[in-house]
Amino acid sequence: MATTPPQDKTELLRRADALAGATLADIAAAAGVTVPADLRRHKGWTGQLLEQVLGASSGSLAQPDFPHLGVEMKSLPVDRLGRPRESTYVCTVPLEGGCGERWEESWVCRKLQRVLWLPVEAGGPLAERRIGTPLLWSPDTEEAARLRRDWEELMELICLGRLETITARHGEVLQIRPKAANARSLCPAIGPDGEPILTNPRGFYLRAGFTADLLRRHFQLPC
């Protein structure tokens, strides 16, 4: 059952709000899909189910999930207290073509301009996990500044050919980790002397602490 794209942000939020409290079994049944036993071989299942039900249209294209709204949707696995249990994948790291790019035009910045976060219970039987309260979020000044600092620091290392010195420990809120089918995957990159090399594909990820903070600020009373 494919859902038509939402006409505007209000309709998208209305649909997302309607999912709050539902189990993945409920949503899968409404969508006419089967719930897998676990996520071990279906890691993207939850996100793809929610995209389908909300009417995302971009599929596997390098576009926001709702291009006409400029909104990216992300499911977010959370514990029973609503705290994210995993980092959040943002996008592939440009290992050779991203040099000279400004933060404002970067893929990371554009993807994170508007994100619809959909918390999903982590742990327990997959079918019984519930959707939490959705949040349509844009980075505030401080969040944007932190993201920008990390991105600029990491991209500078890449463009200087020092990619191989980058580990997941770099970056306060944005980190770089492998993102590939396996460790044997190779793609072109810039070597230490500026020469072309082959290395493992990498992705940008938001640390769990970053998403935990943004959820707290929006769902807790300030005091």
Add this chain to the structure above:
DNA sequence: ACTTGATCATAC
């Protein structure tokens, strides 16, 4: 317990 590095499925 938590994070880092590795991996799984699918479309094109």
Add this chain to the structure above:
DNA sequence: GTATGATCAAGT
């Protein structure tokens, strides 16, 4: 191979 969707599982 690149992109989409992420979580797994080893290491500390």
